[in-house]
Amino acid sequence: MERLNYNRMAGKNLHRLEALADGVFAVAMTLLVLDLKVPAAEAIHSDAGLAAALLALTPKLVTYLMSFLTLGIFWLGQQAQLNLLERSNRDVVWTHIAFLASVCLIPFATALLSEFVEYRLALVFYWVVILLQGLLLALSWKLSRKAGLAKDGLPDGIDRAIYRRILVAQALYAAAAALCVFSNWASIAAIVLLQLNYALAPRIGRFALP
Amino acid sequence: MERLNYNRMAGKNLHRLEALADGVFAVAMTLLVLDLKVPAAEAIHSDAGLAAALLALTPKLVTYLMSFLTLGIFWLGQQAQLNLLERSNRDVVWTHIAFLASVCLIPFATALLSEFVEYRLALVFYWVVILLQGLLLALSWKLSRKAGLAKDGLPDGIDRAIYRRILVAQALYAAAAALCVFSNWASIAAIVLLQLNYALAPRIGRFALP
Amino acid sequence: MERLNYNRMAGKNLHRLEALADGVFAVAMTLLVLDLKVPAAEAIHSDAGLAAALLALTPKLVTYLMSFLTLGIFWLGQQAQLNLLERSNRDVVWTHIAFLASVCLIPFATALLSEFVEYRLALVFYWVVILLQGLLLALSWKLSRKAGLAKDGLPDGIDRAIYRRILVAQALYAAAAALCVFSNWASIAAIVLLQLNYALAPRIGRFALP
Amino acid sequence: MERLNYNRMAGKNLHRLEALADGVFAVAMTLLVLDLKVPAAEAIHSDAGLAAALLALTPKLVTYLMSFLTLGIFWLGQQAQLNLLERSNRDVVWTHIAFLASVCLIPFATALLSEFVEYRLALVFYWVVILLQGLLLALSWKLSRKAGLAKDGLPDGIDRAIYRRILVAQALYAAAAALCVFSNWASIAAIVLLQLNYALAPRIGRFALP
Numbered sequence: 001m002e003r004l005n006y007n008r009m010a011g012k013n014l015h016r017l018e019a020l021a022d023g024v025f026a027v028a029m030t031l032l033v034l035d036l037k038v039p040a041a042e043a044i045h046s047d048a049g050l051a052a053a054l055l056a057l058t059p060k061l062v063t064y065l066m067s068f069l070t071l072g073i074f075w076l077g078q079q080a081q082l083n084l085l086e087r088s089n090r091d092v093v094w095t096h097i098a099f100l101a102s103v104c105l106i107p108f109a110t111a112l113l114s115e116f117v118e119y120r121l122a123l124v125f126y127w128v129v130i131l132l133q134g135l136l137l138a139l140s141w142k143l144s145r146k147a148g149l150a151k152d153g154l155p156d157g158i159d160r161a162i163y164r165r166i167l168v169a170q171a172l173y174a175a176a177a178a179l180c181v182f183s184n185w186a187s188i189a190a191i192v193l194l195q196l197n198y199a200l201a202p203r204i205g206r207f208a209l210p
Numbered sequence: 211m212e213r214l215n216y217n218r219m220a221g222k223n224l225h226r227l228e229a230l231a232d233g234v235f236a237v238a239m240t241l242l243v244l245d246l247k248v249p250a251a252e253a254i255h256s257d258a259g260l261a262a263a264l265l266a267l268t269p270k271l272v273t274y275l276m277s278f279l280t281l282g283i284f285w286l287g288q289q290a291q292l293n294l295l296e297r298s299n300r301d302v303v304w305t306h307i308a309f310l311a312s313v314c315l316i317p318f319a320t321a322l323l324s325e326f327v328e329y330r331l332a333l334v335f336y337w338v339v340i341l342l343q344g345l346l347l348a349l350s351w352k353l354s355r356k357a358g359l360a361k362d363g364l365p366d367g368i369d370r371a372i373y374r375r376i377l378v379a380q381a382l383y384a385a386a387a388a389l390c391v392f393s394n395w396a397s398i399a400a401i402v403l404l405q406l407n408y409a410l411a412p413r414i415g416r417f418a419l420p
Numbered sequence: 421m422e423r424l425n426y427n428r429m430a431g432k433n434l435h436r437l438e439a440l441a442d443g444v445f446a447v448a449m450t451l452l453v454l455d456l457k458v459p460a461a462e463a464i465h466s467d468a469g470l471a472a473a474l475l476a477l478t479p480k481l482v483t484y485l486m487s488f489l490t491l492g493i494f495w496l497g498q499q500a501q502l503n504l505l506e507r508s509n510r511d512v513v514w515t516h517i518a519f520l521a522s523v524c525l526i527p528f529a530t531a532l533l534s535e536f537v538e539y540r541l542a543l544v545f546y547w548v549v550i551l552l553q554g555l556l557l558a559l560s561w562k563l564s565r566k567a568g569l570a571k572d573g574l575p576d577g578i579d580r581a582i583y584r585r586i587l588v589a590q591a592l593y594a595a596a597a598a599l600c601v602f603s604n605w606a607s608i609a610a611i612v613l614l615q616l617n618y619a620l621a622p623r624i625g626r627f628a629l630p
Numbered sequence: 631m632e633r634l635n636y637n638r639m640a641g642k643n644l645h646r647l648e649a650l651a652d653g654v655f656a657v658a659m660t661l662l663v664l665d666l667k668v669p670a671a672e673a674i675h676s677d678a679g680l681a682a683a684l685l686a687l688t689p690k691l692v693t694y695l696m697s698f699l700t701l702g703i704f705w706l707g708q709q710a711q712l713n714l715l716e717r718s719n720r721d722v723v724w725t726h727i728a729f730l731a732s733v734c735l736i737p738f739a740t741a742l743l744s745e746f747v748e749y750r751l752a753l754v755f756y757w758v759v760i761l762l763q764g765l766l767l768a769l770s771w772k773l774s775r776k777a778g779l780a781k782d783g784l785p786d787g788i789d790r791a792i793y794r795r796i797l798v799a800q801a802l803y804a805a806a807a808a809l810c811v812f813s814n815w816a817s818i819a820a821i822v823l824l825q826l827n828y829a830l831a832p833r834i835g836r837f838a839l840p
Contacts, residue, residue: 016648016709018226023443023656026233030241031660033314038321047331054335065311072307076300079226090706094829097702101695104663111668121677125684199304228436233653236443240451243524248531257541264545275521282517286510289436409514438646446653450661453734458741467751474755485731492727496720499646619724 014088017096018079024100025075031107032067035114036060063114066188067106069195074103074133077166081141084158086151088144095140102132113188123184127177134170138163169198224298227306228289234310235285241317242277245324246270273324276398277316279405284313284343291351291372296361298354305350312342323398333394337387344380348373379408434508437516438499444520445495451527452487455534456480483534486608487526489615494523494553501561501582506571508564515560522552533608543604547597554590558583589618644718647726648709654730655705661737662697665744666690693744696818697736699825704733704763707796711771714788716781718774725770732762743818753814757807764800768793799828 039053078099085092109126116122141162144150176190249263288309295302319336326332351372354360386400459473498519505512529546536542561582564570596610669683708729715722739756746752771792774780806820 013709013713016652019229019649019652020656020705022226022229023233023446023653024659026230026443027237027447027657027660029234029310030237030314030317031664033318034241036315036318038318038325041325044326044329047329050326050329050331054331068307068311068314072304075230075307076303079223083223091830093706094702097698097705097829100659101698104660104698105666107660108663108666108668115668115671116674116680119674119677119680121680121684199307200301229439232436232439233443233656236440236653237447237657239444239520240447240524240527243528244451246525246528248528248535251535254536254539257539260536260539260541264541278517278521278524282514285440285517286513289433293433409517410511439649442646442649443653446650447657449654449730450657450734450737453738454661456735456738458738458745461745464746464749467749470746470749470751474751488727488731488734492724495650495727496723499643503643619727620721 013093014082014085017088017093018082021075021078021082021096021100024103025071028103028107029068029071032064032071032110035107035111036064059117060114062188062192063110063117066192066195067110069192069199070130071103071106073195073198074137077137081137081144081162084151084154085144085149087149089147089149091143091147092140092149095136095143099133099136099140102129102136105129105132113184117184117188120180120184123177123180123187127173127187130173131170134166134173138166223303224292224295227298227303228292231285231288231292231306231310234313235281238313238317239278239281242274242281242320245317245321246274269327270324272398272402273320273327276402276405277320279402279409280340281313281316283405283408284347287347287376291347291354294361294364294368295354295359297359299357299359301353301357302350302359305346305353309343309346309350312339312346315339315342323394327398328394330390330394333387333390333397337383337397340383341380344376344383348376433513434502434505437508437513438502441495441498441502441516441520444523445491448523448527449488449491452484452491452530455527455531456484479537480534482608482612483530483537486612486615487530489612489619490550491523491526493615493618494519494557497557497586501557501564504571504574504578505564505569507569509567509569511563511567512560512569515556515563519553519556519560522549522556525549525552533604537604537608540600540604543597543600543607547593550593551590554586554593558586643723644712644715647718647723648712651705651708651712651726651730654733655701658733658737659698659701662694662701662740665737665741666694689747690744692818692822693740693747696822696825697740699822699829700760701733701736703825703828704767707767711767711774711792714781714784715774715779717779719777719779721773721777722770722779725766725773729763729766729770732759732766735759735762743814747814747818750810750814753807753810753817757803757817760803761800764796764803768796 036057039050039057044050044053078096082096088096106129109129113122113126141159145159172194173191176194177187179186179190246267249260249267254260254263288306292306298306316339319339323332323336351369355369382404383401386404387397389396389400456477459470459477464470464473498516502516508516526549529549533542533546561579565579592614593611596614597607599606599610666687669680669687674680674683708726712726718726736759739759743752743756771789775789802824803821806824807817809816809820
């Protein structure tokens, strides 16, 4: 089989993986909003009542925004890695499928956290999903390098930059999650600030990942 | 990293952003219909009863169509901008992710409006989401220009045309939304007419955006 | 703007429209199954009980399969048309967005029909959505031709073939729907047979559309 | 029509089929998680109570992971076949649409199994969907070969390798499903192990399918 347009196939497979990932992220992003339930009409009799009901949705809106940031960050993180690959193999594809499985857990983890926003366990569960995503991205890069799937001409320090980036991000996530000892809201605020920082000032270290 | 097939990567990233956007819009469009609930079978005993139940869905059907138009218009608006870009950077990508987050709010805003179709606040909420989408598209173009990401050879007045287009559309949306002082239905009718006008006669000013 | 890589842009726009359509069809296909509700666990105490509950789902399964065929047929129909276009314009794109809006109604029409499978109105509603899809595809081709958007070198009789194909299919759908005067199940059987015929022996007339 | 850029069209059609498949798989994967219901807030008054409620979700989590593996395996299986095609025809496309219809049944079969995890019939239903997917992939390859749609230069034993691969996998699935005579959990464990084996050590026989 290797004689058969191998490169074209390999590139095609990468394209398929990207298309699957874009689909999973798009659905996960949109499903987040399904958790924003429209208030029950029976209980509401005025604009003021509706305003109160919408204000009561604020915790859900905050967790919605946090999860949208989470999904955006990991969508970009996966994209940055896939951009550096020339082709893929089964191990790498399966690591990415496992990564997508953890991405699919984000809407559940978000709904859990917004329903039990005062419960430490809900916060820890959310953090475990983030940890899992980081671990799987790191594993996927390790497997890609081991199998020589990366493009030629990558700069020397690229591996260290990628691992450090994941490590630093996960250390900050863990620190933010640890704040739940004091209060879940402190954790959530720290995670949101951390992610806004990544979104608004994403350059870390010498390499500006694409 | 810039030496590494930068242009190919940049184009690929644009393609990924487009794929994510197509996915989000596709899911959001389809989710709109989830709000069209099939009438409960127990309460209905004849074709006439079913006809009455379907007629009672008319407000939901109108808001469904309005939101489909909204999504179509902003899908085309984002597409027009992305078509003018040669490549993207993180700031622009994040502005578009924020834009997609506001797109994902449309099904919720639609469900809210169709449930509380007489409540001014529901109409204002819907309008705020539209306003947000317009602001984020304008911001995204501003950032793209500042970072020199647009294609070469764009006509001179293109920036003014883009901003004016957004400004005019948002001014008309705001005027339509303001009609809710009289009646939400007046607002909805004005928004639908305004959007049909965009869909059916989209040429405004000198530049016919693609 | 027309000087700016117009063909590339136009092709890109066609690609975006196709990507949006693939997304909408994929979500609509998958949403169909959401109507297959898992039986309530409380009422079931044995494999025999579960078998009875699954058998009771048969009407829903039949309408699910019918709608999957419907979506497959119109996905192919739209694809055949878009394959013949060199580029698109706003009118054509909006006709296709309207077509996608009617596609999004299929899960609702399916749920309605499977819930009210004995009610003539539910069958008529389903048929109206099919009629709408046919009309919008015909309109879209008419607008494409009027604006000269088709590829060069199309065979002479292509227009007649496309319109006749839509006309014949819609006439058969209308005849099948009219059987609901006798029984909805007669209509459903006729529609399923008709669609299986299209799926299994799709060549009609001189032109085998791609 | 065959004179009209037939190859380009055929390739485009393959691309559309892949895009539809990626969309269906992405939505099906994400919908799996919708079955993971957040525990009801009223019944829970402490982190310990939430932990107990999450532990009670374990069966659902196991079936979720099993189905994610199922979807990943069949996504790769379909991809491997489509990679070997130069173009498609209607029969092949319709076989793949039927395949996607069976893919869409996976979330339902998963929900059924996780709700009735002790019921043999639920396990058998799940297995029937897997069997259907295998049969449709085999049929699709048979039709592709009969119509001469495969790429040139495929190695001699490719057909035998493809059919044997499907046969072996389906025989193992059937054996795993047969374990439900003893216990559904034995079946589920066997299926998960079997799938992990495919995911982690996918090379079977002489040909490592792409």
